[in-house]
Amino acid sequence: MTRHLLTIDDLTADDIGQIFTTAAEMHDVQNRQVKKLPALRGRTVINLFFEDSTRTRSSFEIAGKWLSADVINLSAKGSSASKGESLRDTVLTVTAMGIDGLVVRHAASGAAEQISRWIDVPVINAGDGTHEHPTQALLDGYTLTRRLGSLEGRHVAIVGDLTHSRVFRSNVKSLTKLGAQVTAVAPPTLMPAGVGAWSKAAGFATAYDLDEVLPQADAVMMLRVQRERMSGGFFPTPREYTVGYGLTRDRLALLKPGTPILHPGPMNRGLEISADAADALDSVVLDQVSAGVAVRMSVLYHLLAGEETQ
Amino acid sequence: MTASILIKAATLPDGTTSDVLVRDGAIAELGTVTAKAERTIDADGLRLLPGLVDLHTHLREPGREDAETVLTGSRAAAVGGYTAVLAMANTNPVTDTAEAAERVYDLGRAAGLVDVQPVGAVTKGLAGEELAELGLMARSRARVRVFSDDGKCVHDARVMRRALEYVKAFGGVVSQHSQDPSLAGPTACCHEGELSGRLGLPGWPGVAEEVVVARDVMLARHTGSRVHVAHVSTAGSVEVIRWAKAQGIDVTAEVTPHHLLLTTDLLAGYDPTFKVNPPLRPEEDVRALREALADGTIDAVATDHAPHARHDKEHAFVDAAFGMLGLETALPVVTTVMVEDGLLDWAGVARVMSANPARIAGLDAVHGRPIAVGEPANLTLVDPAAKAVVDRDASVSLSRNNPWHDRLLTGRVVATLLRGTPTVLEGALA
Numbered sequence: 001m002t003r004h005l006l007t008i009d010d011l012t013a014d015d016i017g018q019i020f021t022t023a024a025e026m027h028d029v030q031n032r033q034v035k036k037l038p039a040l041r042g043r044t045v046i047n048l049f050f051e052d053s054t055r056t057r058s059s060f061e062i063a064g065k066w067l068s069a070d071v072i073n074l075s076a077k078g079s080s081a082s083k084g085e086s087l088r089d090t091v092l093t094v095t096a097m098g099i100d101g102l103v104v105r106h107a108a109s110g111a112a113e114q115i116s117r118w119i120d121v122p123v124i125n126a127g128d129g130t131h132e133h134p135t136q137a138l139l140d141g142y143t144l145t146r147r148l149g150s151l152e153g154r155h156v157a158i159v160g161d162l163t164h165s166r167v168f169r170s171n172v173k174s175l176t177k178l179g180a181q182v183t184a185v186a187p188p189t190l191m192p193a194g195v196g197a198w199s200k201a202a203g204f205a206t207a208y209d210l211d212e213v214l215p216q217a218d219a220v221m222m223l224r225v226q227r228e229r230m231s232g233g234f235f236p237t238p239r240e241y242t243v244g245y246g247l248t249r250d251r252l253a254l255l256k257p258g259t260p261i262l263h264p265g266p267m268n269r270g271l272e273i274s275a276d277a278a279d280a281l282d283s284v285v286l287d288q289v290s291a292g293v294a295v296r297m298s299v300l301y302h303l304l305a306g307e308e309t310q
Numbered sequence: 311m312t313a314s315i316l317i318k319a320a321t322l323p324d325g326t327t328s329d330v331l332v333r334d335g336a337i338a339e340l341g342t343v344t345a346k347a348e349r350t351i352d353a354d355g356l357r358l359l360p361g362l363v364d365l366h367t368h369l370r371e372p373g374r375e376d377a378e379t380v381l382t383g384s385r386a387a388a389v390g391g392y393t394a395v396l397a398m399a400n401t402n403p404v405t406d407t408a409e410a411a412e413r414v415y416d417l418g419r420a421a422g423l424v425d426v427q428p429v430g431a432v433t434k435g436l437a438g439e440e441l442a443e444l445g446l447m448a449r450s451r452a453r454v455r456v457f458s459d460d461g462k463c464v465h466d467a468r469v470m471r472r473a474l475e476y477v478k479a480f481g482g483v484v485s486q487h488s489q490d491p492s493l494a495g496p497t498a499c500c501h502e503g504e505l506s507g508r509l510g511l512p513g514w515p516g517v518a519e520e521v522v523v524a525r526d527v528m529l530a531r532h533t534g535s536r537v538h539v540a541h542v543s544t545a546g547s548v549e550v551i552r553w554a555k556a557q558g559i560d561v562t563a564e565v566t567p568h569h570l571l572l573t574t575d576l577l578a579g580y581d582p583t584f585k586v587n588p589p590l591r592p593e594e595d596v597r598a599l600r601e602a603l604a605d606g607t608i609d610a611v612a613t614d615h616a617p618h619a620r621h622d623k624e625h626a627f628v629d630a631a632f633g634m635l636g637l638e639t640a641l642p643v644v645t646t647v648m649v650e651d652g653l654l655d656w657a658g659v660a661r662v663m664s665a666n667p668a669r670i671a672g673l674d675a676v677h678g679r680p681i682a683v684g685e686p687a688n689l690t691l692v693d694p695a696a697k698a699v700v701d702r703d704a705s706v707s708l709s710r711n712n713p714w715h716d717r718l719l720t721g722r723v724v725a726t727l728l729r730g731t732p733t734v735l736e737g738a739l740a
Contacts, residue, residue: 088624108626109510110580129628130510169510193513194504201504 001302004116004123007132008173016177020142023291023298029066030293037297039305040069043100047073047126048091050106055265055289056126056136060103063296069100069304087111088118095119101304104128109166122303130164136264137170139295141178143288144219147260152179157213159185159245160223160272161234163192167223167264172204183217185210187244189234190225210245214254221262222247225272238271249276260284314338315730316347320358320691322681323660330358332687335730340683351735353691356724359660361393361688363667363677365485365564366460366540366612367637369395369426371417373402378617378708380417380426383637385706386615388423388733390637391690391723394668394677395424399431400461406431406442408450415452423733427673430454432473432484436462441473448480455672458485460540461587461632463522465491470526474535481672483562485538486526488547489588493518497628501574501589509577512628514589516544523547527554527561538670539563541614543588545598552607562670564612565599567636567643572596572713582623582630583713586616603662604653610667613640617709634713638705643714645694645721656694664690687730696722706739 001018002010011019029035045064047057057073064071076090095102101122104112109129116123127133141151148154156175162168162184169192175182182204184195191206192198199206207213214220225241235241242248247261252274255261261273261283269275278285317330329343330353339345369383378386380397387395397414399405405414411428418426430447434440436459447454457477464470464486473484494514500506502513523539527550530537539551542563554561568586573593576584584590602608616633623630644663648654654662668678679685697720702712726734733740 086621086624087626087629089621106626108628111626113580114582114626128510129626132510163507166510169508192507192510193502193515194507197504198507 003303005134005299005303006113006116006123006125008134008137008170008177013177016138016141016174019138019295019298019302020145022301023142023294026297027291027294030290035066036068037066038068039301040064040067043304044070044072044098045101045103045300045304046094046099047071047103048076048094049074049126050076050111051127052077053105053127056105059289059292060126060296063293063300066293067297067300069300087114091115091118095121101300124299124303127166129166131166132170133166134170135292135296135299136167137174138299139288139292140171140221140262140264141174142295143262143284143291144260147284148218150179151175153181154218155181155183155216156219156221157183157185157217158221158223159210159247161190161225161229162186162223163190164226164229165223171221172202176203181205183207183213185213185245187235210251211254214251215256217255217259219260219262220247220255222273223264224266224268227268242271246271247273247277249274252277252280258282262288264288314347315727315732316343316345316350317353317358317691318350320353320356322358323657325656330681332689332727332730335687337681337683337685337687351691351725355693355695357656357692357694358681359391359656359690359692360664360678360681361690361726361728362391362641362663363671363673364392364395364613364615364637364640365456365610365667365671367395367397367615368400368617368633369397370401370617372413374619376708377619380414381421382706382708383615383617384418384421384423384426385739386637388726389706389723389739390639391641391692391726392424392637393688393690393726393728394427394673396427396429396456396671398460399429399458400436404431404435405429406434408443408446411447411452411454412450424728425673425677427671428452428454429460429485430457432457432459432464433469438462438464438466438469441469441476444473444476444482445480448482455480455482456485456538457482458487458540460485460487463487463489463491465522467525467529471529471533474529474533474537478533478535483536483538483670485540486522487540488519488522488526490518490521493521499585499589499628499632500577501591503574503592505574505577509580511577516546516591516595519544519588520546520550523550527551527559530561531557531559536560541566541569541588541612542599542608543569543591543595545595548598548602548607552602555607562609563607564610564667565603565608566612566614567640568634568713569599570596570603570647571643580627582625582627583634583711585627585630585632586634587632600647600653603648604658609662610670611640611644611662612667613637617707618711620710623711634711635705635707635709638707639700639714639719641692641723642719642721646719649694650720687727689727690723691725693722693724695720698722
């Protein structure tokens with residue numbers, strides 16, 4: 001298994017399978033009355049968040065605590081560049097306190113990878129800019145596997161603001177590693193630059209027409225569309241976006257029965273996802289959240305349990 | 311000024327071999343020289359070029375003396391074979407007045423290693439709104455002729471038009487940093503393409519450069535003025551410049567050593583050493599730039615030497631400073647990519663690294679001169695076959711943001727003479 005988890009590229013399909021197997025065991029812990037496992041007792045994990053996050057941070061915090069690690073949350077937002085301190089200095093300072101693992105969220109793409117070159121403890125990427133969010137993709141894949149069984153040959157549509165989405169970038173890698181066929185759906189302005197060459201090389205499809213894709217899908221993942229994208233002129237109005245790319249009540253009828261609906265949250269109800277879709281029987285949005293803790297426990301376990309304490 | 315130096319058996323840019331006697335700051339004798347000199351340099355197998363001229367250097371003084379000073383930058387220039395450099399205006403304070411220009415000029419003369427020629431800002435504070443005191447800078451002791459808001463684009467067409475018109479009065483030129491800010495904003499840091507899409511880095515599309523180059527050549531035609539395109543980075547810009555030159559429009563262009571060799575795929579590891587503006591481009595652009603330099607569409611190689619303190623490069627990639635070192639490695643890079651591949655001969659190197667930039671900058675009375683009796687002895691002696699691995703810690707610059715570290719390059723500057731005085735001997739500061 002990899003030393004750091006910076007991108008899905010760090011994992012083989014076997015690694016992902018192993019993470020899922022362990023996650024399933026961890027998942028059972030969630031239903032126990034006493035939820036603590038001793039695996040990381042005496043280890044210290046810092047959640048170093050340079051960008052606001054509620055759900056990912058608390059998910060990692062709970063995951064660490066249930067493994068008996070000492071988990072400390074550090075919000076470093078605005079404390080680094082704005083005060084003149086370099087990212088390297090901030091990270092070296094935190095690491096010098098004597099920690100065993102660093103979970104990092106940063107608004108800049110590549111930050112986790114850069115940090116991993118400066119320190120010698122395992123780094124887990126909890127989202128770097130618009131690059132990757134590997135534990136999100138793992139929990140999505142885990143949720144889908146529990147629902148659909150093997151993803152080999154299964155068709156997953158990922159829909160929304162692809163260009164600004166780290167969830168998309170990690171998912172397209174992990175889902176294709178797991179054998180799924182991915183179709184990325186967005187208006188041209190929200191497709192990543194160079195997606196034609198990338199999709200060809202990486203083996204996924206792209207489409208502008210959601211209605212053509214939905215009937216073939218075995219799962220649909222809706223991505224959040226930030227309203228501020230409008231000021232960038234990526235699409236004219238929220239209304240027009242919803243008509244073209246929202247999972248509306250009408251579109252639910254295009255899905256095969258039992259098609260799971262995913263959303264990494266937070267949802268913009270009424271924009272990319274209708275209330276009917278978010279609350280549908282086939283919506284797995286809350287399963288994703290609960291799987292998130294199990295998968296992060298598994299990742300922490302695999303990356304840190306074998307490490308020597310500093 | 312040392313009295314006399316005899317350079318024995320040097321190969322001149324045209325391929326002929328000659329002794330060169332330098333006396334009292336000028337070339338005194340060519341051919342087979344029997345006269346004795348106080349110092350003799352054995353130049354057997356070495357190329358003698360007119361001293362190199364850099365149209366585009368950031369010396370960081372005043373304002374960021376922790377990254378570079380006029381003195382340390384002059385050292386790097388001399389080691390790189392340069393006898394004149396144009397110091398960009400984006401210091402703090404900005405070089406937008408005669409007094410600021412004279413200060414940089416005087417610091418250069420005090421350092422005494424290369425002729426430091428200040429570039430004046432086009433607009434006050436590089437804000438892109440009101441013209442700086444272009445005429446007063448031109449009339450100052452520094453005799454400013456090149457004006458640039460480099461680091462920022464003069465994006466307002468009306469301001470650019472006025473600047474082009476105004477500098478005609480004193481034979482000035484506007485050197486444009488071509489970047490349409492609405493297509494490539496301040497966070498744009500990676501060539502827009504497959505890699506930026508994969509990495510999730512804000513894209514800097516080639517078209518953001520090309521639309522400004524196209525606009526500016528039309529403005530140059532309309533105003534009958536002269537425009538210089540700084541750090542051309544795309545094949546599309548090359549096409550526009552080639553077309554403009556064919557129309558007789560007065561446009562010149564420069565390319566940096568890094569855009570002649572380094573490609574965008576180096577950004578895959580998010581190493582800010584490779585973050586530069588305009589960004590590194592794909593192989594197709596690099597090839598087009600080499601061809602354009604060879605066929606004369608691009609007139610000059612300019613370093614865009616951009617030193618940065620270590621901590622300014624130790625941020626997340628999008629937050630880190632733009633720019634890379636270039637003065638000490640420019641000649642080896644050009645030797646490696648242009649001469650070794652047969653795209654340029656040494657007369658061509660003398661043209662693109664000395665004569666053309668000197669002419670563009672209005673320094674051609676003293677720099678970029680032919681190697682002939684009576685000419686000022688601004689000379690660079692090069693070992694064209696020496697190969698060396700670049701070691702960033704061996705630099706005389708104050709900064710270490712060196713993208714060439716660990717690369718094997720061909721060509722080494724052996725000696726540099728400024729008005730007959732050696733600034734570099736045996737590859738090191740004299």
